[in-house]
Amino acid sequence: MNGLRVRELSERDIPFAMTLKNIAGWNQTDRDWQDYLFYDREGCFLAEYDGKEAATMTTIRYGDRFGWIGMVLVHPDDRGRGIATQLLQLGIRHLRDQGVRCIKLDATAMGKKVYVPLGFAEEYDVRRYELEASPSKRESKGATASEYRGEVRSLTEADLEEIAVYDAAIFGADRRTVLKRLRAREHIYAFVTRDDRGITGYLMAHQGYEAVQIGPWAASDVQAAETLLASLLSSVGGGKVFFDLPCPNVHGIQMAEIAGFRIQRTFCRMYLGVNANPGMPQLVYGTSGAEKG
Numbered sequence: 001m002n003g004l005r006v007r008e009l010s011e012r013d014i015p016f017a018m019t020l021k022n023i024a025g026w027n028q029t030d031r032d033w034q035d036y037l038f039y040d041r042e043g044c045f046l047a048e049y050d051g052k053e054a055a056t057m058t059t060i061r062y063g064d065r066f067g068w069i070g071m072v073l074v075h076p077d078d079r080g081r082g083i084a085t086q087l088l089q090l091g092i093r094h095l096r097d098q099g100v101r102c103i104k105l106d107a108t109a110m111g112k113k114v115y116v117p118l119g120f121a122e123e124y125d126v127r128r129y130e131l132e133a134s135p136s137k138r139e140s141k142g143a144t145a146s147e148y149r150g151e152v153r154s155l156t157e158a159d160l161e162e163i164a165v166y167d168a169a170i171f172g173a174d175r176r177t178v179l180k181r182l183r184a185r186e187h188i189y190a191f192v193t194r195d196d197r198g199i200t201g202y203l204m205a206h207q208g209y210e211a212v213q214i215g216p217w218a219a220s221d222v223q224a225a226e227t228l229l230a231s232l233l234s235s236v237g238g239g240k241v242f243f244d245l246p247c248p249n250v251h252g253i254q255m256a257e258i259a260g261f262r263i264q265r266t267f268c269r270m271y272l273g274v275n276a277n278p279g280m281p282q283l284v285y286g287t288s289g290a291e292k293g
Helices: 011-024 030-043 083-097 109-118 135-145 157-171 176-185 222-235 250-258
Strands: 004-008 045-049 052-062 066-074 102-107 121-133 151-154 190-195 198-207 212-219 239-246 262-273 284-286
Touching: 004 083, 011 030, 011 045, 011 052, 011 066, 030 052, 030 083, 030 176, 045 083, 052 083, 066 083, 083 102, 083 109, 102 109, 109 262, 121 250, 151 222, 157 176, 157 198, 157 212, 176 198, 176 212, 190 222, 198 222, 212 222, 222 250, 222 284, 239 250, 239 262, 250 284
Parallel strands: 066 102, 212 239
Antiparallel strands: 004 045, 045 052, 052 066, 102 262, 121 239, 121 262, 151 190, 190 198, 198 212, 212 284, 239 284
């Protein structure tokens, strides 16, 4: 393709990456882009067209079980040139060269048109839920969460090893590096529940560009999930709160509706290759973001 050059994304490209993100109306901040570079610097790319910045893409891998492609953003002036497809092919090669057996992503409606011709298959839908937090809503969550008989407390660094083991069975792979970094980012938004069975759930969240983004968030039952949500909302002042819920979690859908969340948008979870480690999406109440699963 004449005029196209792809190179590794770097810190100096974050302002342009944020411009693309803002055009798309997404919730990432500068810190998110810094995290992508931390997770896999060699797997984050920027495309230039005729010498001008045009598009971005990030990747992250979870051992050899699966990798993730995210932040596929093309400037409106450069759409229709096949740049997204070129970036995706590069990302797929990068992950496969690292020994990844399956590649996943959460597709927008626009992105899905690009992914299907490359061989990606649908797994399930993921809904983004939104709530305008307020004291009255926090009180209602607390009343629901009072049914939980176990313990809820702040998630500390000392909990991370046990959380990583609990999470790996649900997520489908070990992601302790991501968990450690997200917990350190805003530890006041990290909680864990446990009872005589051990850990029954955990939740992490951080302040995004326009809303507090919940996730990852997993729980063994809906009572633990509600308790974690109540704890988070009690720590958040006013403002918007988002979370991305896999649709196989029917209890999570019911919980979101009762709690007053509305559906903002829907993604399609897709995969390329053999999906041998799907995890347990019915226990996932909030993903860690469309760009990293």
